[in-house]
Structure formats: structure tokens, C-alpha cells
Amino acid sequence: MRAIIAKRVDSGTPDTSEIRDLATAAGYTVAGEVTQSRRADPALQLGEGKAEALATKVAETDATTVIFDNRLGPYQTYNLGQLLPESVEVIDRFTLILEIFGQRAQTRKAQLQVELAELRYELPRAEAKTSLAKRDEHPGFMGLGEYDESREQDIKDQISRIKDELERIEQTEEHRRERRRDSGFDLVALAGYTNAGKSTLLRRLAADLDVDENEGLHRDLESTAESQDKLFTTLGTTTRRADIEPRDVLVTDTVGFISDLPHWLVESFKSTLDSVYRADLVLLVVDVSEEIDEIHEKLVTCHDTLYERNEAPIVTVLNKIDKVDEEELAEKREAISSLAPNPVAVSARDGTNVGTLLDRIDRELPDWEEERLVLPMTEDTMSLVSWIHDNANVEDVTYGDEDVLVSFEARPAVISQARSRASDLQTAAAESA
Numbered sequence: 266m267r268a269i270i271a272k273r274v275d276s277g278t279p280d281t282s283e284i285r286d287l288a289t290a291a292g293y294t295v296a297g298e299v300t301q302s303r304r305a306d307p308a309l310q311l312g313e314g315k316a317e318a319l320a321t322k323v324a325e326t327d328a329t330t331v332i333f334d335n336r337l338g339p340y341q342t343y344n345l346g347q348l349l350p351e352s353v354e355v356i357d358r359f360t361l362i363l364e365i366f367g368q369r370a371q372t373r374k375a376q377l378q379v380e381l382a383e384l385r386y387e388l389p390r391a392e393a394k395t396s397l398a399k400r401d402e403h404p405g406f407m408g409l410g411e412y413d414e415s416r417e418q419d420i421k422d423q424i425s426r427i428k429d430e431l432e433r434i435e436q437t438e439e440h441r442r443e444r445r446r447d448s449g450f451d452l453v454a455l456a457g458y459t460n461a462g463k464s465t466l467l468r469r470l471a472a473d474l475d476v477d478e479n480e481g482l483h484r485d486l487e488s489t490a491e492s493q494d495k496l497f498t499t500l501g502t503t504t505r506r507a508d509i510e511p512r513d514v515l516v517t518d519t520v521g522f523i524s525d526l527p528h529w530l531v532e533s534f535k536s537t538l539d540s541v542y543r544a545d546l547v548l549l550v551v552d553v554s555e556e557i558d559e560i561h562e563k564l565v566t567c568h569d570t571l572y573e574r575n576e577a578p579i580v581t582v583l584n585k586i587d588k589v590d591e592e593e594l595a596e597k598r599e600a601i602s603s604l605a606p607n608p609v610a611v612s613a614r615d616g617t618n619v620g621t622l623l624d625r626i627d628r629e630l631p632d633w634e635e636e637r638l639v640l641p642m643t644e645d646t647m648s649l650v651s652w653i654h655d656n657a658n659v660e661d662v663t664y665g666d667e668d669v670l671v672s673f674e675a676r677p678a679v680i681s682q683a684r685s686r687a688s689d690l691q692t693a694a695a696e697s698a
């Protein structure tokens with residue numbers, strides 16, 4: 266697949282590096298580009314002359330696809346297609362991102378999310394077709410218009426079916442997350458712009474902490490979190506366990522953020538971000554080797570994506586410090602200090618400062634508390650003692666004649682659950698006495 270990149274900006278110099286990376290990630294070979302700085306043309310997006318230059322470039326390079334970094338309206342797509350050989354496809358940034366997501370979607374949930382996004386993209390286009398057909402309709406001629414309206418209804422039905430199924434999947438996941446939380450895990454989510462190094466950092470956090478021997482513990486612990494120098498390597502979520510004594514921490518890797526995503530696309534993938542929104546702590550990973558302006562822009566995108574729903578504290582992680590010298594790092598730290606106060610600088614690749622990051626994670630997570638419980642000796646006492654062993658750090662267990670004394674430290678949620686189970690035991694013991 267050979268692609269020509271096209272991009273128009275209102276003013277200034279068009280930067281095509283991200284759209285090129287996206288094209289490569291989708292499997293295209295970029296054979297050339299056409300850019301322009303001017304107001305959008307309603308019919309062609311580019312000016313007429315530029316659109317013709319685009320057609321020439323397509324012919325010269327034998328390209329199969331034209332990829333616009335701009336959002337194309339249905340009429341623009343149609344008009345551009347008229348200038349090009351019939352076999353050439355014209356797509357825009359959003360279709361391209363969807364294409365990547367479609368290629369990477371491995372789970373049922375990811376597939377449904379992609380389908381939902383595609384349908385949401387198609388709906389206004391089907392509506393446009395209908396209104397066009399109606400306008401052109403001759404009196405008494407009903408065929409086309411009716412057909413298109415049924416397509417619209419079809420899309421709407423499919424959207425609502427997919428939403429139902431996604432909701433069911435999400436409920437199951439939510440339930441699982443709650444169980445994990447109940448069972449004493451602190452939940453940490455990795456968030457950040459695509460290609461910032463989230464998956465690399467996940468492996469680093471887990472590898473340093475010998476996660477593999479614990480893998481059997483949870484069915485959604487996975488051993489792999491792939492890293493590649495490609496946009497959107499990670500599409501689903503991967504969770505691994507990290508021990509930050511005495512805590513049990515689950516770290517979740519997530520889909521990367523990207524700028525300029527239309528609302529419907531973000532919406533379709535929002536459940537993927539749920540693990541971020543429900544976390545006890547968010548690590549916002551930034552590629553600090555990029556230009557200050559770019560870092561700044563990407564941070565803003567990340568904060569916008571997190572803003573509405575995130576409640577957890579955010580720690581910014583400046584990654585890839587192996588690629589910058591100290592002076593440059595200090596400069597960049599200063600430049601983004603308002604968006605990223607008190608960040609931790611690491612190299613996920615080399616492992617530099619990963620220890621510092623772990624300490625910071627420990628400090629930001631809710632404090633563990635100490636508790637001593639006196640449990641009456643009943644039939645169910647031992648099962649509570651073993652539950653406490655599973656979910657807390659037990660300091661001491663003393664068995665008396667009629668009761669058991671347990672001292673432990675744990676997350677506040679675990680302590681309150683242990684207390685309530687202890688009081689159930691007391692009630693049961695009092696009733697049988």
C-alpha cells in the first residue's frame with residue numbers, strides 16, 4: 266500500500282510527522298506529500314491547483330491511497346475522488362486511526378469498540394446521502410431515498426446493539442476491578458500520548474519486581490506488553506503485578522492518547538480508559554526527548570482526555586532521559602512545570618530512576634493503616650484469618666483459649682472489610698452462646 270499524505274493548515278508550515286507515523290503504523294509506505302497553507306476549500310479541502318498537483322503526484326508514484334490529515338466532509342471525499350483514478354482511496358486522519366485500531370483489535374471488546382466508532386463515523390455520512398437524495402428526488406421517485414433512510418435506521422440499530430453488549434462487558438470488568446480493590450490491590454494506571462513508552466515502563470516496573478512468579482494469581486495478569494516504535498502498539502489493556510512492600514500493586518497499561526480525536530472516537534474507547542479513571546493513581550508518561558512545544562501540546566491533550574473523569578492523583582513521568590542531557594532536562598522540566606509539577610524523570614529502557622518512581626508511587630497511594638482485631642473462636646474464624654493473610658500484611662496472630670488476636674496492616678478498604686467480618690463473627694458467637 267503506497268500512500269500520498271495531504272495536509273492543509275490555515276497558516277504557518279504544515280507538520281506531517283505525526284500523520285506519516287500513523288500511516289506507517291497502519292502499514293502504508295509513504296510515497297510523497299502535498300501540503301498547503303490557506304483557508305479550507307469547501308469543495309476540495311485543498312485549493313483547486315493543489316488538488317490537481319495531488320492528482321499528478323498520485324499518478325507519478327502509483328499510489329493506492331491518499332491520506333488527509335484534515336477531517337474530510339462527505340462531499341470533499343467525493344469531489345477529491347473524482348480527480349483521482351477510481352482505484353485510489355481517499356481517507357482522512359480519523360479513518361486512518363480507525364484502520365489501525367481495527368488491525369490491532371484482538372479482544373471482543375476492542376472489536377466492538379472499533380465497530381462502534383466506524384458506525385458513528387458512517388452515520389452522518391448516511392444522513393448526508395439521504396438529504397442529497399431527497400433534494401434531487403423527482404416527484405414520485407421514491408426508491409433511493411427510502412433505501413438510504415433504511416440504511417440510517419440500520420446503523421442506529423447496530424449502534425444500540427453494540428452499546429448494550431459493551432455495557433455488559435464493562436459491567437463484568439467493573440466487577441472484577443472492585444474485587445481486586447477489595448482484595449487489597451492498589452490500582453495504578455499508565456496513561457500518556459501514544460509512543461511515550463508506557464508499555465516499556467510497565468515491563469520495567471513489573472520485571473524489577475519479579476512479577477512472573479505471581480502470574481497465576483489473577484486471570485487478567487498477562488506476561489506481555491508489547492513495545493514498538495510505532496503509534497498505537499497497545500490497544501487493549503494489560504495488567505501486571507508489582508510489589509511495593511507491603512503493598513500489592515496492579516499496574517495497567519492502556520491505549521495511548523492522540524490529539525485531534527473526534528468526540529465519537531474517544532467516546533467509543535472510553536471504556537478502555539476506565540482503568541485509568543478508576544485507578545488509585547495515574548502515571549502520566551511523557552517522552553521528554555521531544556521538542557518542548559510538542560511535549561507541551563501532548564501534555565495538554567492528555568490532561569484534556571483525563572480532565573473530565575479522572576479523580577486520582579496524577580504523577581507525571583518524564584521518560585527517555587537517556588536521550589537528553591541534564592541541562593536539557595532541567596530546561597524542559599521548567600518549561601512544563603505548570604502542567605507537570607514535581608515530575609519523576611526516568612529511562613524505562615535503561616531502568617534509570619525506576620526505584621525513585623516506585624518510592625513515589627508508594628507515597629502517593631492511600632496509606633496503609635495498622636489494625637488489631639480480637640476474633641471470637643467460631644467455625645468461620647479461620648477463614649477470616651486466612652482472608653486477612655491474603656489481603657493484608659500480617660504482623661502477628663496469637664491464639665488464646667477463646668479468641669484469636671490478629672495484628673496487621675492494610676489498605677483502609679481492607680481494614681473496614683475485616684472489621685465488618687469480625688463483627689459478624691461476634692454476632693454469630695453471641696447468638697450461639
Ligand SMILES: Nc1nc2c(ncn2[C@@H]2O[C@H](COP(=O)(O)OP(=O)(O)OP(=O)(O)O)[C@@H](O)[C@H]2O)c(=O)[nH]1
Pocket residue numbers: 457458459460461462463464465466491492493494495496497498499500520521522584585586587588611612613614615
Ligand atoms: N531511548 C529510549 N527509548 C524508549 C524508552 N522507553 C521506551 N522507548 C522506546 O519508545 C518506543 C515506544 O515505546 P512503547 O513502550 O511501545 O510506548 P507506548 O507508550 O506503550 O506506545 P503505544 O502502545 O503505541 O501507545 C519503543 O521503541 C521503545 O523502545 C526510554 O526510556 N528510552
Ligand SMILES: [Mg+2]
Pocket residue numbers: 463464465491492498499518
Ligand atoms: Mg504500548
